[in-house]
Amino acid sequence: MTVPAAKPTRREAARALFDRLPTKWVVTAAAGLAVLSTAAFGGLEDAPAQELPQVLPGDTHHGAQLDITPERAILVDSLTEEGYEPDPGYVLLVITAEVTNTWNTPATTLNGVGAADNLRPVELDEPLAVVLLADGTPTPQLQPRVPVELGYIWQVPVGSLEAGDPVRVDIYDKVYRADGFVTYGERFQEPFLSAFTELTVDLAEPADGR
Amino acid sequence: MNLRHVANGALLAVILAVAAVVQHTSPGDGGWQQPIEVTGTVGDRVEGRNIAATVWSAQVAREVQTSDWTGQTTGIWVVVDVSAEAVVDEFAARLGTAQLVIGDETFSASERPDLDTVYRNSLSVGIPTRGPLFFEIPTDALGKARLQLGIDSDPRLDSLLVIPLDLSQLEVRDSATANDVQWGAE
Secondary structure: OOOOOOOOOHHHHHHHHHHHOOHHHHHHHHHHHHHHHHHHOOOOOOOOOOOOOEEOOOOOEEOOOEEEEEEEEEEEOOEOOOOEOOOOOEEEEEEEEEEEEOOOOOEOOOOOOOHHHHEEEOOOOOOOEEEEOOOOOEOOOEOEOOOEEEEEEEEEEOOOOOOOOEEEEEEEEEEEEEOOOOOOOEEEEEEEEEEEEEEEEEEOOOOOOO | OHHHHHHHHHHHHHHHHHHHHHHHHOOOOOHHHOOEEEEOOOOOEEEOOOOEEEEEEEEEEEEEEOOOOEEEEEEEEEEEEEEEEEOOOOOOOEOOEEEEEEOOEEEEOOOOOHHHOOOOOEOOEOOOEEEEEEEEEOHHHOOEEEEEEEOOOOOOOOEEEEEEEEHHHOOEEEEEEOOOOEEOOO
């Protein structure tokens, strides 16, 4: 004795239809719906290009490790007393900035690992030297929360810059890293462009030699 | 059979407890290469593996002077008079670590006085070098501090001499004059 197949109800018919639908179609439709719903709120529009913030001379750029206040750009023939002599056909460009180490251990000012990487006039490579303006100490350590005035020294060809010219200086920030596979301790590395400033070139006053 | 289940469970609990104790008492990632600290007091000779030092005094001043250098700062100076010597080996024996730890901040001795500080000076075995260490710190950091001295700039896995100093007890002077570095002075 067999029970005759009952006529499927509406719900059972819908279920049977859904079971026959390929999973790929369901997933694609869901993804499409998600995209459409974000598009309704502007999700497909171009992301606004982030404009690089400009730091005015005398204003402070707050970075992860260093607060940097760019101050002046000075052209000087040579800094013989401090031991910086440009190659023939070059003069020295000194960019001064007040720099404060806001981290809790001393920071170096060396090229490649320290604060020498945080300021770069556009089109120039790493500085010849970074000195403490107070007494000319080369590549000083920056102690936590003690602001110091630093001079970043580059050499530029004679005539490439004149008094009154604008100099665009890029300000870099760094990424905090701790420990690692073969490395030890905490450090700031991988400089990235974070802001820029525009300074006006001054000539050194002969009286103070800078 | 039931008893065996209970015994197994108890054994598992014991193993987990022992594992927890081992995990919580073994040195962490950086801990196993920490320097070995030797603690002393001002006026005492403190001796580690290859460094021995005596801290004679400390002063606080807004400006410091040596024979060749005047130090101005936006913070404040802590000047520590110290004599240091190597103990077993003069090779690469420099006073490369001289730090002041205050709270969670670490300050290194200033290199600004150049030759007028014992910081980074070569040390001799048995013949102490005496002179000043200068620390440039923010004015509000004057408090309980630890002076840390060691051979080489990386004191890990070697002796680190630790001398506690209470900077808040020291009179803040307008200016301080430091003695020259002397080799062979106790």
